Amino acid sequence: VSGEVVAKPMKMRVGVDLVRVQEIERSLAQFGDRFLRRLFTEGEVAYATAAPGRTAERLAARFAAKEAVKKALGAAADGAPWRHIEVRRGPSGIPEIVLHGPAREAASAAGISEFSISLSHDGDYAIAMVAAACQGDER
């Protein structure tokens, strides 16, 4: 039939990562600004440092999010700089993923246009889980 669109099968991809908050505190103490600059965007640092007592747990959750996105993207995202995977807070305060540069290209090549992310922390640990709907069969 002319004009018929055959939908490719949708697949889900997930990624999860767990980070010890104390280890992030240690990195901050040892490497300071260089640790922040290499891993996080200005917006992420601004959000994390806005609450002095919660900086490490916010950074830990964000680092976990970046790693979870890399896991969901698979081998294509190996080598994507952490700063290119950004956690932003949407208008209602819900975190969302914004990709830049090679990470964006890797997602696009995998047929992923959107991620859904959830962050949590309790005491010593922060965790992030991402889900992505992916159109295509490449992994």
Added chain:
Amino acid sequence: MKDKIRAILKEHGRLNKDVKDIGDKDDLLAAGLTSHANVNVMLALENEFEIEFPDSMLKRESFESIAAICASIEKVRDGQA
């Protein structure tokens, strides 16, 4: 250079075995190097060797073994990175 790398792995790598028992080509991920410990190792290497790894070298293969780390440091020093 390998002794210095081993000392950094011991301090920052949080590995599941003694660095003395890790061969030059052994897989560091298999030895328990997590993604976050890998960041600390990378930053400590930069301090020790007074280099900065460019974004293009932030791949797993750059830090997958002691031999790979040596090669990565040489590459940055030679300006090939």
